[in-house]
Amino acid sequence: MKALAKTKRAKGFELIDAPVPKVGAGEVLVKVRYASICGSDVHLYEWAPWMAEHMKEIPRIVGHETSGEVVAIGEGVKEVQVGDFVVLETHIACGSCYQCRTERMHVCRNLKILGFDVDGSFAEFVKVPARNCWKVPPSIPKEWASLMEPMGNAVDTVLAEPVAGQRIAILGCGPIGLMGIAIAKACGATLVIASEPHPLRRELAQKMGADIVVNPKEQDLVEVVMVETKGDGVDAVAEMSGNPNAFLQAFEIVTPGGWIAWLGLLNQPVIFNPSDVIMKAVRIHGITGRKMFSTWEMVTRLLTSGKVDLDPLITHRFPLANFEDAFESIINHQAIKVVFELS
Amino acid sequence: MKALAKTKRAKGFELIDAPVPKVGAGEVLVKVRYASICGSDVHLYEWAPWMAEHMKEIPRIVGHETSGEVVAIGEGVKEVQVGDFVVLETHIACGSCYQCRTERMHVCRNLKILGFDVDGSFAEFVKVPARNCWKVPPSIPKEWASLMEPMGNAVDTVLAEPVAGQRIAILGCGPIGLMGIAIAKACGATLVIASEPHPLRRELAQKMGADIVVNPKEQDLVEVVMVETKGDGVDAVAEMSGNPNAFLQAFEIVTPGGWIAWLGLLNQPVIFNPSDVIMKAVRIHGITGRKMFSTWEMVTRLLTSGKVDLDPLITHRFPLANFEDAFESIINHQAIKVVFELS
């Protein structure tokens, strides 16, 4: 089969011929239909230093945000059957560690990630444990399905605590931040302030429903928040930028007794005094992965009910062969979300 | 001043002349502007047996859902000032009992209720502790303000647990149930099924945003729920009818691991086997009053943000003198919410 792979420890990917994976007991073979590019794929493509350090085995078929059709199932598989259209949970949990045995599989201590630790899905076929398949109802456009995975991150970040009746700031309007805006609005946030330097993303922030969109390079976010909340600050901050300035602003704009969710990974350490968090009695939630699988249920419902619309986010579609254009469109800030159409 | 009072232990009220109350330290005098009729006022008007039993002192000025202008403040009052337009929390808490000292003033053990235990607000003026005043922002229509009190009940019922992404049934579409529908939709419920026998209320249930409206006298609610949820049942039930059939249906339609909030008071005991609740691991929330005052903050935000519209609910307006027409319009099921215009 055709597959996109990291073949050398340097920038770039390569389109290779690879054998179709064979499924064992409890496993499933998926014929990939749509697969979308995650920010981490871009880091891998660019061979960012921290990614280079993380990546053990080469060559590796890349890609993880995936939807497709089940075409074969291994022994003992009951969760899905051949013909099901599914999206994949990309975190493969061991099922046996302390975390897995206490309903927290998303922080499994032996986690393997599709497209990094095992072969991924920018390929004609991909093999996963049956448990990692989530059936997509027909009322969700098939093209959206692979976006349900990052939308799960957005759900866990923005809904780390209830947002009904809350004022929330969303820092960073990449694809996940943009989804976060729509989720916050759909779930009752009464004020959504988005902060983002790039104009295309700011435009989309507006379209996804933000009440106020701030350009932090030109405006003083703290001042905007304080004016809009009459000095209270926001009840919640979703830090989705990974930007050190935004990270630090979160402590200033959150109201005493409020909360912050951290999703955006920072490239480097920050200098930070926790006294602000302490004196304000702030709660912080570190967010990783998606709860397996209550988060997926939430994502599915927000989409099937029409409460969240993903159309504005899919700005580019490519066949796998044009992968270089696909990655460059993101690197150049022309694209928001890029979908590979595989079959 | 003119005031509506219960003057005899029998059906009916009487318009009397009463002295304007005098405020002491920590108290506030409010010139009543709008006051609305609660279901409990109707029971008091009709002199329902349980109400007759509850009502200790006669004569008593009645009415509690109230908005108006602060016209005098007692010594030490800092919460409001003369000229503020306020709505009243109608539960007067002692501030000293175990409940009051542990952030649960809404279940104060020495609670006094406006218009029942102390003189009420269907009058030109009413006196309350300063703490019971909640300032109404100018963006909320003044006519809506007295409805914020029952809307607080709706908020505490429907948001007893997060409803974002949840499927909820609302049983009983009186004014509070109708508000509950709008709140559930605004806060991310992905399916709202309302059940109500009266046609006018069903019509309004639709208008307030219910996805499915059931007439439980003609349709099988359990069947409808099971079809709409593909056999899962609903995640949440807000029992707002006080009807024994609805009360029992709640246990059938709730999904295992889901929750039920009880607001509707029943006139009489039910026969009931708790084994259903146990085997399904259901959580039940008894709801009374409004959290003081986080619930009020939530109500205010849902209204100022435009997420909930109360206009459809105010079907009748009367001067106080026409109180008999006002009460009869509710008794005859012509009205949903009736507002007295006092000044």
Add this chain to the structure above:
Amino acid sequence: MKALAKTKRAKGFELIDAPVPKVGAGEVLVKVRYASICGSDVHLYEWAPWMAEHMKEIPRIVGHETSGEVVAIGEGVKEVQVGDFVVLETHIACGSCYQCRTERMHVCRNLKILGFDVDGSFAEFVKVPARNCWKVPPSIPKEWASLMEPMGNAVDTVLAEPVAGQRIAILGCGPIGLMGIAIAKACGATLVIASEPHPLRRELAQKMGADIVVNPKEQDLVEVVMVETKGDGVDAVAEMSGNPNAFLQAFEIVTPGGWIAWLGLLNQPVIFNPSDVIMKAVRIHGITGRKMFSTWEMVTRLLTSGKVDLDPLITHRFPLANFEDAFESIINHQAIKVVFELS
């Protein structure tokens, strides 16, 4: 192998010869070492009407509270290996329903219960899905291990909300209620009031750490609670008796804003007015099964840390052949917990 079975639809069990079960993929064969008698086994033995109704297939090997050694594993089993000493989760979940897919496997909609819906463990060997095995650390006495299953119910009931610094009443001091007393004390309850009519159980309630032990046939529980709490009532009630009087007393003794956990199944409906629950803003938790497997982790830790001692509860031990004596010792209220020693 020797096995105890329900062979006719009438009182009694029979010791039969049965084939040793064969394990398939994902399954495990356990050589039973200790198995203890649950109250539901007694109902099955006595052929209580509701049990007769529930029980579909006869003959059926009975028994579910089980510990033993893994002697064979099926294909793909990673959770345990041959030689592991395990206790069994007795609820066999499907893994695919809405509840199973949202971290609530204990309320699986297709639940099968060991010894009722599939062949049980009062036998030399029993077969279960690998997931249903919980490894018992060596510091826990082997004889205690099968009691970890009912102790899971006690944990979920008494810890339905945090009990640290809380005053709790435990109604019914059967084995689970007695475990509940010890758990409440170990987890910081500052007052534990136990209510139980049988003298042997009251004696053990004292031994397990109850501060106050009430005989509800001779003392007024409500009065005792009000005196001991200076009129506040208790913060929490664990209803573990299944007795209708106790069930109703719970509403009287709980403080406004407090909570009740229901575990005890009632033989028949109660007449009940939910207004008490509503006016007091009480929360109710229906408890079934054990969370899989965070509850098991909690049970394990309470035992390995020495915080809970199960020795006083195991009053009788029998070989399987003496099963009639075993069951009669419970029926006659001579025994608290009876353990079969199988190998």
Add this chain to the structure above:
Amino acid sequence: MKALAKTKRAKGFELIDAPVPKVGAGEVLVKVRYASICGSDVHLYEWAPWMAEHMKEIPRIVGHETSGEVVAIGEGVKEVQVGDFVVLETHIACGSCYQCRTERMHVCRNLKILGFDVDGSFAEFVKVPARNCWKVPPSIPKEWASLMEPMGNAVDTVLAEPVAGQRIAILGCGPIGLMGIAIAKACGATLVIASEPHPLRRELAQKMGADIVVNPKEQDLVEVVMVETKGDGVDAVAEMSGNPNAFLQAFEIVTPGGWIAWLGLLNQPVIFNPSDVIMKAVRIHGITGRKMFSTWEMVTRLLTSGKVDLDPLITHRFPLANFEDAFESIINHQAIKVVFELS
């Protein structure tokens, strides 16, 4: 009256003569009986740079941890009466801000702190709002009462989430950390690992119930935790040291999905990469003050039930005149908790 005051912007305090405060409406005069020294008093005594910056008005009567007898009450005071023995909540909240109106008075935006923003209690008399008095039951030794204030911090830190059945590390064993050890044990923590460089404090950590006591200058805390938890890490960390190394170790020793509570204020910023918190999905709780007054209720119950013993902590007692010896005993690490005996 005699009072200890900061009279110049330099190291040291001075014993002065000051007028007895006059109580207004809603206020209470307390004849101070026992008052204890807090770490922040020491910083004030030593005139630490950040304290110098914080302190606006001089002269200022210092001291805040206080117990005593109500000797006069102002108009409208219902909470206490003359003769009551009380301990003081030292945070004076405005009652009107967003936080105060939403059951979060402990993060009041206009907070004044006794002994810093208003005159304090190292004096014969002190004046506070009636609401700030908490009645001490006679079963609590009077000498302990002023320690209930810092014990409230310990409660909010260690019980930020339930500790029943949890493994917790307590970093820093000053008086609050030591109380935290006892609280964790009393509330069901199954493993308490304490870390503290000073030998006297380590000795007390043992006495207060820590299972493992580590000297972080000589032992590798991370290694100890990993050995004791078989590689899982602890479920919870209470950071009570304000030490940058301990602050950073918390992220290493906490298990994925666990939580950290931050109480210890750091003198200076730390360099820190939040990615660890994110990838581990850790929750962080900033802790300040005491919940008003549910925390006080919890403290009271833990003491009256005998679950926590404060005797080991009170190592020194002084009359107010010997204040220099008192402060030096803390500075020299000879004392744990020092109590002034005032009357």
